[in-house]
Amino acid sequence: MEMDLNAQEKKTGFFQRLKEFPTKLKDGVTKRVKNVKKFGKDDPRRIIHSMKVGVALTLVSLLYYVRPLYISFGVTGMWAILTVVVVFEFTVGGTLSKGLNRGFATLIAGALGVGAVHLACFFGHQGEPIVLAFLVFSLGAAATFSRFFPRIKQRYDYGALIFILTFSFVAISGYRTDEILIMAYQRLSTILIGGTICILVSIFICPVWAGEDLHKMIANNINKLAKYLEGFEGEYFQPEKISKETNSCVREYKSILTSKSTEDTLANLARWEPGHGRFRLRHPWKKYLKIAGLVRQCAFHFEILNGYVLSNDKAPQEFDSKIQEPITTMSREVGEALKAIAKSIKTMSKDSACVNSHIDNSKKAIENLRIVLKSSYPETEKDLLEIIPGVTMASILIEVVNCVEKISEAVEEFSGLAHFKETLDPKLSAEIGQHQLLHRGSVKPVLDGDNEKEDNSSLSHVLITVHDEEQPPTATAKNVLGAEKARVDVV
């Protein structure tokens, strides 16, 4: 009886599920579709890239559809299709790197393969396959071994792969066909056609430059550091006031901790790219990695700082309230310095006066902190243990200031190599260096007849309002963008 009931239940359960299936399916599908749409919207370049691949494929399939082309290339047209599929990469640098590697490797390996077949002919019908097999084995093994060397792996990995492939092809099929020269020529020409289509589509239809991505990434990473420092005071001294949203925004720096491989890849691909937009041909791409390393070092400090910020085991209120003012100034000023650095990179214009003034301010705050610590010492503490978390936090924050100074120096050196524009009037920037100016919005800079740079000084005026601490962060971001646009219009 019980079993019957169970069976009954199961049956109704099954029908129930069968009934619900269409709605569930619909919900699942709509959810998926929404996800895909969101994914595309997050970075529309993904959709454009997919379209570009489609276009390149359609173009290359003309080799089959158009009769005269088919007559001249025949079935070898498929090498062109293969080339398009494997060579077309998201960035121009990736496509160029693969295309050039493929082209040159095919050329060299094809020539060597033809040579190998001619050499093997001398050994008679019996010896030929043995010699060919030996050559394929040894060259294949040697080229595979070369792929382990970091230098080759970094730039010519794909080339080595195609070398093995083409050499084996030509050498092995040379045993069965006498038309290897024609075969090698057809293979090379179809690969050239496929590669050229890829490179042209990649460069001329909404190009995605690896170099530009790297440039933006570094500037964004510096901005992420600035965001953390912006939220630092609130997080440490008023943790109860912090909303979840600010919290996640503040933690954005975490992505920097493990971004090294992405940066390395982008820098590597950027070196294949021709000059474009603001970047000349021999742009110092490697220098980005140096800056990125220093930025990551700073992020490491944040990671440790974070432990003290989130910990419940904080120094006594009495002590914290004493150090609050210098700590706040320190973190704010060094955050502003980072923002100025990020902006200078984004707009590719020098702004060391502003950066240095902020760093100097943060250094003054360090001195104030020292004074506070010195004076507060005998009265406040009965116990050194209690203030250890506060002292450690302050000590690490001082190290952060040092880190940021190093970043600033590296960017300064880089700005010379990358031909950053000189936007600021030196006299004006000296004025900006003064502390009061930085904290007010509507100061008119005094110009002493240096009319040539008036345009620039009006921009630097914008810059002062950008750093006004009264403005909310979103407005700041907009201003930065506005200033960037203005500067681009000027030049």
Next chain:
Amino acid sequence: MEMDLNAQEKKTGFFQRLKEFPTKLKDGVTKRVKNVKKFGKDDPRRIIHSMKVGVALTLVSLLYYVRPLYISFGVTGMWAILTVVVVFEFTVGGTLSKGLNRGFATLIAGALGVGAVHLACFFGHQGEPIVLAFLVFSLGAAATFSRFFPRIKQRYDYGALIFILTFSFVAISGYRTDEILIMAYQRLSTILIGGTICILVSIFICPVWAGEDLHKMIANNINKLAKYLEGFEGEYFQPEKISKETNSCVREYKSILTSKSTEDTLANLARWEPGHGRFRLRHPWKKYLKIAGLVRQCAFHFEILNGYVLSNDKAPQEFDSKIQEPITTMSREVGEALKAIAKSIKTMSKDSACVNSHIDNSKKAIENLRIVLKSSYPETEKDLLEIIPGVTMASILIEVVNCVEKISEAVEEFSGLAHFKETLDPKLSAEIGQHQLLHRGSVKPVLDGDNEKEDNSSLSHVLITVHDEEQPPTATAKNVLGAEKARVDVV
């Protein structure tokens, strides 16, 4: 006259260089050859892998050399060569992942391609190429877009590529040939032959398992952390005594800071591998990434600690000598705990008693440090500022202990999932937990009739000597290896 002299000089300079050229060339070549040899010796698996690729290529070229095989496959044999070249990867996981992706993607795309050609037939001779081109464009674009999704990118990126390739091939050449079914069959069968050769050679000739590499890497990384802590006391308190060699050995932890991408890749490939050696089929590979994350967190702390170790701005001698003893105990004990964890992972045997006892000891040292700080406070310091570096260092080191505790917990959890062996007699391990035992070499464990585990307990006896602090580190490493070997022999 002067010009004549210059020309003369240039001439002799040229001849000089011409004379030196052979020796220079010889030096250059011998240097290169030495480098290559050293590179091969560093990891002989690289040479073996290169040979394996050569063997696979030679095997697959039999499709051309052996007449009956050539008659049945013909020119399509080249697809097998292509498959071998692109599918053969360094690790078994890599080869399996690429091989299976290639096989299944070809199967699915081939079937769809044949369907597409049949569909296009209905649209007449005019409409056929348009329909085919449309299908190639849309499926190519969709598959390209799917490659951006992290999940697909991680596991099926190569499959999506091959899908686009095969579908385009079949659909486009279907317009010109009526034998697409034969073509699809030949392509599939040759790919199967190539893939099978790759997988067999990869698995049965000196296999390189990604899973094993990951396993060893995590254990080695934990050992690197231990090395830093081993050298910590010397570095901080007697920096003048430290040689350059120890210095570089101590800094090995730096590689952990940026090892995330390697770990992710290995874990990803390991999931493709069948059970092998000590690893079952459903080995918890993802858990390694959790442990690796905690290990990296610990390395971040070292990076900050390093700043204080290398800094000249240290706390006064007086203060340092007071904290030296607890700090030394702390760093040594937590280092020993890490070593025990690394060993437990390497030998895949549980040893939480030993680990926990070391962690407990380091916690006791933290308490001692607190007492020292409390008592030393009023007499030593006239100035809080001076002792800040020392206090910060101590504070971060305390955080390191917390980190290591987390690592130990994660490994504990992992050891259950990964079926680590229970090697230690619980009663014995309780004894080991006592502090004195750990620091002597020749203690005979008392067994109360639990003869079943006698083998294991004798091993745990080895384990005690391993942790003897009187032994030099190299001897320790040998002991660890010896114990590992012994344990492997037992099981």
